Amino acid sequence: MMVSRVTSFSFFALVFAIFSFNDNITCISVLINTLVIAATDRLAVPFTACYRISNMMKKLPIQKAFTLLEPGPVVLVTTADGGKQNIMTLSWTMVMDFTPRFAFMTGPWNHSYKALTYTGECVIAIPAIDLSKKAVQIGACSGAKTDKFKKFKLTPMEAEKVSAPLIKECYANIECRVIDHIKKHNIFILDGLAAWVDKNRAEKRCFHAVGDGHFIADGKVINHCRIMLSKLPKVV
Amino acid sequence: MMVSRVTSFSFFALVFAIFSFNDNITCISVLINTLVIAATDRLAVPFTACYRISNMMKKLPIQKAFTLLEPGPVVLVTTADGGKQNIMTLSWTMVMDFTPRFAFMTGPWNHSYKALTYTGECVIAIPAIDLSKKAVQIGACSGAKTDKFKKFKLTPMEAEKVSAPLIKECYANIECRVIDHIKKHNIFILDGLAAWVDKNRAEKRCFHAVGDGHFIADGKVINHCRIMLSKLPKVV
Numbered sequence: 001m002m003v004s005r006v007t008s009f010s011f012f013a014l015v016f017a018i019f020s021f022n023d024n025i026t027c028i029s030v031l032i033n034t035l036v037i038a039a040t041d042r043l044a045v046p047f048t049a050c051y052r053i054s055n056m057m058k059k060l061p062i063q064k065a066f067t068l069l070e071p072g073p074v075v076l077v078t079t080a081d082g083g084k085q086n087i088m089t090l091s092w093t094m095v096m097d098f099t100p101r102f103a104f105m106t107g108p109w110n111h112s113y114k115a116l117t118y119t120g121e122c123v124i125a126i127p128a129i130d131l132s133k134k135a136v137q138i139g140a141c142s143g144a145k146t147d148k149f150k151k152f153k154l155t156p157m158e159a160e161k162v163s164a165p166l167i168k169e170c171y172a173n174i175e176c177r178v179i180d181h182i183k184k185h186n187i188f189i190l191d192g193l194a195a196w197v198d199k200n201r202a203e204k205r206c207f208h209a210v211g212d213g214h215f216i217a218d219g220k221v222i223n224h225c226r227i228m229l230s231k232l233p234k235v236v
Numbered sequence: 237m238m239v240s241r242v243t244s245f246s247f248f249a250l251v252f253a254i255f256s257f258n259d260n261i262t263c264i265s266v267l268i269n270t271l272v273i274a275a276t277d278r279l280a281v282p283f284t285a286c287y288r289i290s291n292m293m294k295k296l297p298i299q300k301a302f303t304l305l306e307p308g309p310v311v312l313v314t315t316a317d318g319g320k321q322n323i324m325t326l327s328w329t330m331v332m333d334f335t336p337r338f339a340f341m342t343g344p345w346n347h348s349y350k351a352l353t354y355t356g357e358c359v360i361a362i363p364a365i366d367l368s369k370k371a372v373q374i375g376a377c378s379g380a381k382t383d384k385f386k387k388f389k390l391t392p393m394e395a396e397k398v399s400a401p402l403i404k405e406c407y408a409n410i411e412c413r414v415i416d417h418i419k420k421h422n423i424f425i426l427d428g429l430a431a432w433v434d435k436n437r438a439e440k441r442c443f444h445a446v447g448d449g450h451f452i453a454d455g456k457v458i459n460h461c462r463i464m465l466s467k468l469p470k471v472v
Binding site: 064066067070071072073091092093094095096103104105129132133136137139140180182184185186187189205207208209210211212213214215216217218219220221222223224225226227228229230231232236 | 300302303306307308309327328329330331332339340341365368369372373375376416418420421422423425441443444445446447448449450451452453454455456457458459460461462463464465466467468472
């Protein structure tokens, strides 16, 4: 146990030394953690919450955000209503434009619906296949009874433009604002405001729902850029 | 050349003998082809057009049709306006219900738009990755100037419930009727009427557009049926 404490202390001391040169917030948080760990072997403040988004994820030009959703991956949609954050799992999404504009389908049967309609904001987080089990479990329980961030050990991170949190463990996150709600069909129309990608993540393959309990992981990549050249928006 | 004629004749004579016991239409068509081939080495009637759909593809219960679209594959949407058939490539689709109800996004910039709004019918055909190049090429040219079935050597097959054709070479086909058109967002809402799957097809892996000219083939299948059990509709 003593070895563990010493190791942790050394590690955080090193991180502290590195970050203290360029990031005051991180510096102070790491310092607190370092001292607390030395005494208790536990993190006093969730470590990742001390990080700025830009330290964890790289910003993707918003005009490229549609490339994250166009393949049709399973996504986690986060909302925040006052102090309460929630996550729902969705597969029924659609790209609508390169602006970028998206649509997804959900209704009052989802606990997130109320926060979504009230705040008009959400984050579409895209998990990789190492999170597939968690994503399905998140979809199988309700935010009415469960703090899903806590239960599934996911880390909420402050977004840049919306109140809903990013999910640190996901491959990518898109901050979105609801611009229309077609109640007749339960369709939400959203504009992407900011997009983040964790390019250092080892596992980047996303996964797709079949709808019968099976999921398909991303396989090999096929390049048809030459054929599509005339159809691609310049920013891509 | 003579060997080729004798081989073709023998083959069709054999097929004729097999089918003559249980399918009069196929029997007559094959007989015609057999006789014509013996004389000219060419098919007088496109062979596949003589087949009933049920000989080529198995019907999928319509409540399961959403499982074909939920993974978010690239699709080919066919329309028929009078005698003129067309195909467009789409990736911007969304499942909306298990009924099954779907949405896709297209507008007047696509040649198929006119036929789609006029007839209110289409077929959503799902190609496997062996057709990925053709699918991208279909999306890169206009039906205004091109007979896409002819140019890309695809075979239209008569659908059961709509005027738009199925595509024989695709892994699956869903016959659809437009039930709403949200012009403000260029969204078409469709009900699936009949679904067909070619289970004998060797290549069944579909593919997903990234939107930048790259496409992702289906990879390994992950089974989370146990977790999703309570959420799955009974028919699935």
